[in-house]
Structure formats: structure tokens, C-alpha cells
Amino acid sequence: MDAIDPAAPPRLRTPVPGSRARAYVERLAASECPALTTRRARREEQTGAPHDPPVWTRAAGCHVWDVDDNRFVDLSAGFGAAAVGHAHxxxxxxxxxxxxxxxxxxxxxxxxxxxxxxxxxxxxxxxxxxxxxxxxxxxxxxxxxxxxxxxxxxxxxxxxxxxxxxxxxxxxxxxxxxxxxxxxxxxxxxxxxxxxxxxxxxxxxxxxxxxxxxxxxxxxxxxxxxxxxxxxxxxxxxxxxxxxxxxxxxxxxxxxxxxxxxxxxxxxxxxxxxxxxxxxxxxxxxxxxxxxxxxxxxxxxxxxxxxxxxxxxxxxxxxxxxxxxxxxxxxxxxxxxxxxxxxxxxxxxxEDLATRALRVGERWQGELQTLTARHTSIEAVRGIGLLQGIVLSSPGQALSVVQGLLRRGYITVPAGADTRVLSLTPPLTIPEPLLEGFLPALDDTLSEHAT
Ligand SMILES: Cc1ncc(COP(=O)(O)O)c(C=O)c1O
Known part of the structure; x- marks a missing residue:
């Protein structure tokens, strides 16, 4: 498999999800416990946008590839598990x-x-x-x-x-x-x-x-x-x-x-x-x-x-x-x-990744905070190290923002009981240019989803 620049930005070859991912999701719906299919349908109803996910096939460092050969930047670190990056x-x-x-x-x-x-x-x-x-x-x-x-x-x-x-x-x-x-x-x-x-x-x-x-x-x-x-x-x-x-x-x-x-x-x-x-x-x-x-x-x-x-x-x-x-x-x-x-x-x-997380996280939080001046939909940016959350103004809003970011090549997850928080937990090894590159994507997404 080709080596990739660890700081390469997202690269999308198809709309997300692409046709291959959609075919997998159909198979998923026929075989998986219905709870998860139902959740996708409910989220689609809530946000008015499809919630079919990309289907992962490979990951390395901060990057994830899906079955349609789209390359994402994973700002969830696979729910926090890939703290040292995927497939270190x-x-x-x-x-x-x-x-x-x-x-x-x-x-x-x-x-x-x-x-x-x-x-x-x-x-x-x-x-x-x-x-x-x-x-x-x-x-x-x-x-x-x-x-x-x-x-x-x-x-x-x-x-x-x-x-x-x-x-x-x-x-x-x-x-x-x-x-x-x-x-x-x-x-x-x-x-x-x-x-x-x-x-x-x-x-x-x-x-x-x-x-x-x-x-x-x-x-x-x-x-x-x-x-x-x-x-x-x-x-x-x-x-x-x-x-x-x-x-x-x-x-x-x-x-x-x-x-x-x-x-x-x-x-x-x-x-x-x-x-x-x-x-x-x-x-x-x-x-x-x-x-x-x-x-x-x-x-x-x-x-x-x-x-x-x-x-x-x-x-x-x-x-x-x-x-x-x-x-x-x-x-x-x-x-x-x-x-x-x-x-x-x-x-x-x-690699003393704890110290790195504190330093890089603090700087990133400051950069994320600059977006509050441009978006009334951001209530607060809070967190410590590379556990950061963007608190949005309306319940459920994080669902649409997560989808908007996915369409721009960034994987994030919603948090909070009323899904108002965008949770950001990237790998602790993440190159800083990837964190910086996320800012315009978030800026665009929030402009699109302003409520
Ligand atoms: C604080 C905390 N405790 C426990 C768990 C449960 O871990 P698992 O999903 O691996 O069972 C999680 C998962 O998100 C968590 O965030």
C-alpha cells in the first residue's frame, strides 16, 4: 500500500456516501440488529439529510479510506481508541x-x-x-x-x-x-x-x-x-x-x-x-x-x-x-x-504524547474559539488537551454539523444528551496542519447550517 503524507488533507472522489458504501449500507440494513438502522432513519428525519455512513476499508495515522476510495481525516480517533493513530x-x-x-x-x-x-x-x-x-x-x-x-x-x-x-x-x-x-x-x-x-x-x-x-x-x-x-x-x-x-x-x-x-x-x-x-x-x-x-x-x-x-x-x-x-x-x-x-x-x-496533547490542544482550542465571533451558533468551545467540544446553540444541531463535515472529509461524532456538542478527539499524534485545515471546513459547515 502506498505511503501517505501524514498531514495530507481529505480527498473525496465521490459524494459521501458513494455508491459502493450505499450498497454496503443496504446489506447492513438486512443483516444488522435493526436498532442501528432505525437510528439512521431517525437522524435522517431529524436533520432532513441522509445519514448513510461511509464504509471504512483502511486506516493509517489520522486517515481513513472508505470503499469508494474517499480519504477522510479522522477527528474521532475511532471513538478515542486510535490515540497513537490508526495502525501505528x-x-x-x-x-x-x-x-x-x-x-x-x-x-x-x-x-x-x-x-x-x-x-x-x-x-x-x-x-x-x-x-x-x-x-x-x-x-x-x-x-x-x-x-x-x-x-x-x-x-x-x-x-x-x-x-x-x-x-x-x-x-x-x-x-x-x-x-x-x-x-x-x-x-x-x-x-x-x-x-x-x-x-x-x-x-x-x-x-x-x-x-x-x-x-x-x-x-x-x-x-x-x-x-x-x-x-x-x-x-x-x-x-x-x-x-x-x-x-x-x-x-x-x-x-x-x-x-x-x-x-x-x-x-x-x-x-x-x-x-x-x-x-x-x-x-x-x-x-x-x-x-x-x-x-x-x-x-x-x-x-x-x-x-x-x-x-x-x-x-x-x-x-x-x-x-x-x-x-x-x-x-x-x-x-x-x-x-x-x-x-x-x-x-x-x-513520545510523551500526553504533553503534546496538552500543548497542541490548547493552541487548537484558541483557534476554534476564533470562530465564535463569526458564528452565533457556537455557544462555547471547551475541553482539555485533545478532548475538545464545540457547544452549539440548538438541540440536535451537532447531527447536521457532523454530516456537513463528513461531506468535507472530516470524521467527527456528536455528543451530549441533546446532541448539541460536536466532539473532537483526534489521534494524539495528529499533525498540526490537519487541525488547522479543519477550521475552514468547520467555518463553511456552520455557515451552511446556521440556525
Ligand atoms: C468514559 C467512558 N467509560 C466507558 C465507556 C465504555 O467503553 P466501551 O464502549 O469500550 O465499553 C466509554 C465509551 O465511550 C466511555 O467514554
Whole structure:
């Protein structure tokens, strides 16, 4: 395959989606769970424009090619997973070597050498005393492991979560989904009933906007909870919920509250961690001392790998005297995923991509902010590092803007419960000319979609 200039702009050969992509989407509609086809149809109704997607066939660095040979710039980094860029050569080499040597082992029963290497690496990376790790595949596996750890450790079934929070859609994390009640409702009879919600500070106007008000709201929710709370699960910055930054000191005070009330603080760093927000772990940079940290997305360098990393004394709760491995799975510690994660972590730390994300993200935010003077439809540009959000003035508006940008060759995703936020999470390696090149495309799109 031809090498490509990492800073090459988008290049579209057909309208998006092209005829080949449309043919694939028709096949998709006939074979995929109808939920996704229905969503496309609803979005089409909402925005008056087709929502058929391009169909990916290849990706490298910040570029994605579709089946019609259109080349896009991916400002979503594949939902944040391609933090080191798609198909980073060192990650690919590690996967190829591992796949040729050992693709699968006996999970918890007979581990692979590379699984042991990854566990050690993670325990060293997350600065918790005597850290221990449970690996998973998706982000929601890590949250599920953290929730189980909390109940084993504290004996308390209750969980305090936040409005706007998103932790994955498996049954454990789904019960904590404050992002949209609609995700929980059809399954509510099957979900943990011991969950209460507090407002995420800054998500909506009101008492929880200030630090003192947010803490008071949490205390009220906690006091009103019907069950003893053993865990508080929080995103250091709301990601899917709309890129919302809490006031300074919030994470630190939340940790103190947890300690005072005998609950574990679980920091969900699946989106914010491993460099995206300018720090390897944002919760710790914000002064919190979490008991458990959940990692995913960027961890696998594009392979499905997640991790629940906890303090040694907390994780000791798993030491069942009956000797049962209460939490395992066929693919636990999959060797190919472990090799990919080790390579991705090496790239992240060797190239200090966290520091780069902070520097490049700050500059880009300033450039994005210049567009607010030209577009009344931009309410705010907010974020940290390369987790940025553009808050638009009307509900649903991000859907049209995402489509407009796609037609100009940029892949972005909508965020926020009322889809008013354009989420921008490019690979941390993105060449700056690509970030600059995005500005006129956004400018044009916003002019087209002015409301
Ligand atoms: C903060 C956070 N936690 C958990 C998850 C769930 O991860 P996954 O979709 O890999 O299960 C996500 C996914 O977007 C996330 O952003």
C-alpha cells in the first residue's frame, strides 16, 4: 500500500456516501440488529439529510479510506481508541509478531508471558499503592470489574453516579448511565436498583455549577439513597455527555467525601486517560486519590483491551478463601491484545504524547474559539488537551454539523444528551496542519447550517 503524507488533507472522489458504501449500507440494513438502522432513519428525519455512513476499508495515522476510495481525516480517533493513530507501525509489528507466536492462551488458568508483562506495566503505570489489575476487552468490562470489586470490598451494594455520565452499556455500567435515561429504561427491571444520581457539576445551570453547590448536591443524593453507597463512579471530564469540565478541586473533594463516608472512588478514565487530556491519568492530576481507575479505548492501540486497576488492599477483596476465580472469561488477557497494549503504551510514553496533547490542544482550542465571533451558533468551545467540544446553540444541531463535515472529509461524532456538542478527539499524534485545515471546513459547515 502506498505511503501517505501524514498531514495530507481529505480527498473525496465521490459524494459521501458513494455508491459502493450505499450498497454496503443496504446489506447492513438486512443483516444488522435493526436498532442501528432505525437510528439512521431517525437522524435522517431529524436533520432532513441522509445519514448513510461511509464504509471504512483502511486506516493509517489520522486517515481513513472508505470503499469508494474517499480519504477522510479522522477527528474521532475511532471513538478515542486510535490515540497513537490508526495502525501505528509499532503496534502493527507487535500484533503481527504476537499473532505468529501465540494468539490465544488459557486466560486465568494458564497465562501468556505477554499478559504478565502487561499486568506489570499497568501496575507500574497507575500510581496506586501495590496496584493490582483485572483485564477486560471493552471499557464496560473494566467498569463492571470495578463495580464488583467495590461490593466485595465494602459490602455495600449502592453506587452513586452522575447525570451525563457514560460508562458503557453492559448491564453493570448501564445502571449508572446518566447520559440518557432512554438507554436504561427498557432494561430497568434487570439493572442494579441501588444506584442514585447526582448532577455532574457544570452540566446544567443551577446549584451544581459551583464546587460547593456540586458537593452539596452529592451529599443530598447520598443521604436520600435507599441503600448504603459503596462506590462513586465518575468521569474526570464528561466525554460522551458533552465534554464538560468540573470546577477545580472537584475530583479532590469528591475523593475526600468518599473516604469520609466509606465508599470507593472509581475514576472512569476510559476516555480521559492515557494522554488524551494531557495527563496519563487526569483524576490523579486533578488531585484525587482514586481507589480504582478504569482504562480502555487508547489502551489497546486499536485492539480491544481494557483494565480495572485498583489499590492492593482494595483488590485483596477478591481473595476468595473458596479459591474460585469469580471473574474471568475465555479471552481474558488475550495475548494479541496484550502485545498491542504494550506497544501502544510504549509509543504514548516514549513520545510523551500526553504533553503534546496538552500543548497542541490548547493552541487548537484558541483557534476554534476564533470562530465564535463569526458564528452565533457556537455557544462555547471547551475541553482539555485533545478532548475538545464545540457547544452549539440548538438541540440536535451537532447531527447536521457532523454530516456537513463528513461531506468535507472530516470524521467527527456528536455528543451530549441533546446532541448539541460536536466532539473532537483526534489521534494524539495528529499533525498540526490537519487541525488547522479543519477550521475552514468547520467555518463553511456552520455557515451552511446556521440556525
Ligand atoms: C468514559 C467512558 N467509560 C466507558 C465507556 C465504555 O467503553 P466501551 O464502549 O469500550 O465499553 C466509554 C465509551 O465511550 C466511555 O467514554
Amino acid at each position: 507501525p509499532k503496534v502493527v509489528a507487535a500484533i503481527q509478531a504476537q499473532a505468529a507466536r501465540l494468539m490465544h492462551a488459557l486466560g486465568d488458568l494458564q497465562p501468556s508471558d505477554v499478559k504478565v508483562d502487561l499486568l506489570e506495566r499497568l501496575a507500574g503505570l497507575v500510581p496506586l499503592p501495590n496496584a493490582r489489575v483485572i483485564l477486560g476487552l471493552q471499557g464496560s468490562d473494566a467498569v463492571e470489574a470495578a463495580l464488583k470489586t467495590a461490593v466485595l470490598c465494602t459490602g455495600k451494594p449502592g453506587v452513586l453516579a452522575f447525570t451525563g455520565g457514560y460508562h458503557g452499556l453492559a448491564h453493570g455500567p448501564l445502571a449508572l448511565c446518566g447520559y440518557r435515561a432512554a438507554f436504561r429504561t427498557p432494561f430497568s427491571n434487570q439493572l442494579n436498583p441501588h444506584v442514585c444520581f447526582a448532577p455532574y457539576p457544570g452540566l446544567e445551570s443551577g446549584r451544581a455549577e459551583t464546587l460547593a453547590g456540586a458537593l452539596a448536591s452529592i451529599a443530598s443524593a447520598w443521604d436520600a439513597a435507599g441503600s448504603p453507597i459503596g462506590a462513586v463512579v465518575v468521569e474526570p471530564v464528561l466525554g460522551r455527555g458533552g465534554v464538560v469540565l468540573p470546577p477545580p478541586g472537584f475530583l479532590r473533594e469528591l475523593g475526600a467525601l468518599c473516604r469520609a463516608r466509606g465508599a470507593l472512588l472509581i475514576a472512569d478514565e476510559i476516555m480521559t486517560g492515557l494522554g488524551r487530556t494531557g495527563h496519563l491519568l487526569l483524576s490523579i492530576a486533578m488531585g484525587a486519590e482514586p481507589d480504582i481507575v478504569c482504562l480502555g479505548k487508547a489502551l489497546g492501540g486499536g485492539q480491544p483491551v481494557s483494565a480495572c486497576v485498583g489499590r492492593g488492599d482494595v483488590m485483596a477483596a477478591w481473595g476468595d478463601p473458596g479459591g474460585e476465580a469469580l471473574h474471568t472469561g475465555t479471552f481474558l488477557g488475550n495475548p494479541v491484545g496484550c502485545a498491542a497494549a504494550l506497544a501502544a503504551l510504549r509509543v504514548l510514553t516514549d
